[in-house]
Amino acid sequence: MDATEQNRRSPYLFDTLFNFRDVGGYATRDGRTVRWRRLYRSDSPHRLTATDVEAFAAIGVRTVVDLRRPYEVTRDGRVPGFDGLAYRHIHPEHREWAESRYDSTTDLARYLADRYRDLTDTGARGLAEAVGVIADPAAAPVMVHCVAGKDRTGLVCALTLAALGVADDDIAADYALTDEGMARYLTSTVAGPDTNPLGVPLACPPEAMALFLGELRHRYGSVEEYLMAGGLTADQLTTLRDHLLD
DSSP: OOHHHHHHHTTOOOSSOSSOEEOOOOBBTTSOBBOTTSEEEESOGGGOOHHHHHHHHHHTOOEEEEOSOHHHHHHHOOOOOOTTOEEEEOOOOOOOGGGGOOOTTSOHHHHHHHHHHHHHHHOHHHHHHHHHHHHOGGGOSEEEEOSSSSSHHHHHHHHHHHHHTBOHHHHHHHHHTHHHHHHHHHHHSTTOTTOOTTOSOOOOOHHHHHHHHHHHHHHHSSHHHHHHHTTOOHHHHHHHHHHHBO
């Protein structure tokens, strides 16, 4: 792990968040860098203990974007409230994973890229709305999460990084970092490390994100055009770059 990756992970260790990390530090094609401490990604913070809430508040997160389905929020609860924290529940419409179960004879990267395509087809407005929150300087720092911080969170962060001009290889590498978080998630939850409580493939092969981004551009022309078709404005894209890039 190089110094940049150490900076991405180690300052943010919680007892009850297992996949929390900073999305800053990536270079863009025009020579700028994604700012640290503006955008975080995570698994669900509903488990936060009083000690973890104090640590979370100290980071300065101002807005939490919860991408879970309504029944997931009802079932598990949401981030504990405290002064200065705004909560946004944005649900990108998408099919349940159980409707397209993974067959182990199928290439996993291909399977995941197809599921992400499905989500971007049905959840465009929600995904664009989430990126719109990230684009608002008044909302920053923002933390985006779903249940495990893998798929829905991975898509929102990938679309954001792509709109900022980060190379696909770096976006795919960021996505793949979730493998380590998933290992912590499974080891630390009640289910234990040898079970899959989510019912979905837990690995994050970088090829899946690379496939998804390439095919999204083929269909829409660019990530920016996709987001604008979902409701993001050109002004929001400009603001996103202005406040998230050094």
